[in-house]
Amino acid sequence: ASDVYKRQRERMTKAEEFDKASRLAYKGDLSLVHEIYDPDCKHFDHRFGMEVNLDMQSAVMSAYENSTFGPYRVIYENEEFLCIHRYVRKQQQREPVYWTLISGVNYRNGKVIRHETAIEELDYDPSENQDWNWEDYE
Numbered sequence: 001a002s003d004v005y006k007r008q009r010e011r012m013t014k015a016e017e018f019d020k021a022s023r024l025a026y027k028g029d030l031s032l033v034h035e036i037y038d039p040d041c042k043h044f045d046h047r048f049g050m051e052v053n054l055d056m057q058s059a060v061m062s063a064y065e066n067s068t069f070g071p072y073r074v075i076y077e078n079e080e081f082l083c084i085h086r087y088v089r090k091q092q093q094r095e096p097v098y099w100t101l102i103s104g105v106n107y108r109n110g111k112v113i114r115h116e117t118a119i120e121e122l123d124y125d126p127s128e129n130q131d132w133n134w135e136d137y138e
Contacts, residue, residue: 014082015074018105023069038111046118066091068134070127080107087126089134098122
């Protein structure tokens with residue numbers, strides 16, 4: 001990574017870094033994922049009911065094609081653990097589908113070593129009556 005990028009990362013919180021890495025990865029850019037994830041990182045994917053390693057991560061991320069990640073909220077963050085809440089809108093052929101995600105992220109030596117996300121489908125648009133809209137995040 002460039003020196004400018006490294007300096008930007010040094011000023012980011014873990015939540016900002018994780019959110020940015022996720023947004024880029026779901027658009028096919030895994031460069032930040034490879035920067036912040038330990039090569040031995042494990043992720044339990046509840047949709048498939050299996051443990052996924054970093055090499056398998058790109059296949060898992062394809063589930064988020066045509067998706068927009070809305071705002072995030074930090075539930076807890078320190079040097080060893082991050083708990084983050086996010087909303088996602090996935091554009092289907094007819095109507096969009098909305099999800100709420102809560103991710104628990106464990107760190108070792110500054111790198112993501114374990115990542116687990118609980119996902120729930122919503123029956124409403126979480127941006128309704130809020131001070132944000134999906135277009136702000138596209």
